[in-house]
Amino acid sequence: MKTLSRLILLFPKICLSVVFAAPVKVIFDTDMETDCDDAGAMAVLHTLADRGECEILATVTSVRDVNSIATVDAINRYRGRPDLPLGMVKSAGVLEPTKFASKIATEFPHRVTSAEAVPDAVMVYRDVLEKQADHSVVIITVGYLTNLKNLLQLPASDGHPSGLDLINAKVSKWVCMGGNFVGNPPKDELKLGNVNFQRDAKSAYEVIHHWPGETVFAGREVCSVPSGLQIGESLASTPADNPVRRAYEHYFGGKAKNRHVADLATVLYAIRGLTDCWDISEPGRMNLQPDMKFDWQPGTVGKQRYLLKKPANDRQVEAVLNELIVAPPHGSR
Template identity: 55%
Template sequence: MATGQAQPVKIILDTDMDGDCDDAGALAVLHALADNGEAEILAVGTCGRNPWSPLTIDAINTYYGRAGIPVGAAKGNAPLRPSRYTQAVAERCPHALHSAEQAHDAVELYRRLLSQAEDRSVTLVTIGYHTNVANLLRSGATGGAAPGLDLVARKVRQWVCMGGNFIGSPARDDLSLGNANFLIDPAATLYAISHWPGRILFAGREVGSVPSGLQAGRRLAETPPDNPVRIAYECYFGGEAKDRHVADPVTVLCAVRGLRDYWDLHDTGYMDLKPDMSFEWKAGGDGRQAYLLKKKLPGGQPNDRYVEGACEALMVQPPARRKP
């Protein structure tokens, strides 16, 4: 295997798959990593109630030859946000789900998969808001399985979370750069981060989102016209696939490949998160929280183009399992 890992990284991906097209790009990256033998996709869930989002996830899974991957959706009280692309993808691409109602309850799905998993074997990746994570932690013991908090503590190796702006030293976020993944369901974010019983690795916006300068997506125009990820980018930009920030693809890449020669790590201290979603990174803590740092080249410049290239190559990698 390319990473030298003995086993593929077992991934549950929780995504909003509505507002921004880079969620589709991130799912493409994850499928390419699975094709390479680097990842095993246990499930993909959406944390919102956009009715086309689960169908878009299912369409991308189907395109990559993995129609059997279970798709979850937030049920009950969850954010409902519009999308420029999900309806078009769902209407133009094959998928097994007929409606969002057919998707699994995301929390029930995650609980079932965790209860079946080996201890500390699953990586949870979130590239959206944290509604499902908070509800998972709040869930009680059902069907012979432990409460959600205990399941997470026992079964999850780490949570890789896209969100936050880690600016300055010590890092702080005054929200001047925005932070949608935290702000859309702030009560869920506060609960999830405050109650998470294990390791959290934050992929901040400065390593992949708008302030970072990293972009990818234009080369999706080289992929087949029926590629649902290409369609997502085309619809997002109004007709032509263009480059978009890589906040979510970077998060998936890190969750599977680790730091490698892509990033450095700040692994001391903890996030002191406020109810308004501003935070300061403070000294102390139990050593279970960390955030990514851009890695410098020998000349002192950030290795932005290198990380961009890794994300883009995976985004446009042809599916290995797609039926002709």
């Protein structure tokens, strides 16, 4: 207790947020297919859960590759949460080549026996959200918006509310990795790319135009390749049986190397908020076009915002994420 008291005196904002704030309830929605930062994001998520900062309600994938959800389950298992609800896209959705997911699914134990045995992600969303207190759940998407589109369109049936009613009642915030917010006001001509929207453009268009609640975008200029932020090579210091380390090794075809922090930063913001890492825009609205280009429409009636880089703190953000990505599972020696 003396040590804790000294920490609170030295770092009151940090300690009070960790010790006294209720854990953030999270549904984590990932593509876990084309880039290893999804695996890194899961390491960050589980470390924050180990420290009591969040409660992981479910982990789902936004792709049709069964190896992707098997990789998610393998990471959950390694991190001491083998029973987390799983779900994947069961209808039309994205399927891309992967450098690591099929290998992780082969190398590590998991409970995924077939795609048919995995529940539809939209049903997992429904079942999990129904059990939560009103306005208590943060949804994190670091992949495609297929599952959220399916949730928005889910009708009421057999005594269950519609997906839209559940979103309005249960979700406090949606945090989305995607978009390029360049300029003031921002305008995205896709010169930097935006695959999280482009690969399932119909779903992205539907969700971004019709999501009813608070939304925060983590743009590519803040945390993906254009940002210049990167970590990952430190995973070489973690155990050889760490599936996150192996995901980075397979992705790079050898040693784990540094990679951008898009999905990791999105998780960090969703759980801890702005802290000293970012600023945030004024409210507005993404005027997304069917080709996934957009311009930003400022206005107090909008419920959407986007993260802003703080000057000269890139190394600080990297240091925070690096400490979280290499932290051992709770209870390990």
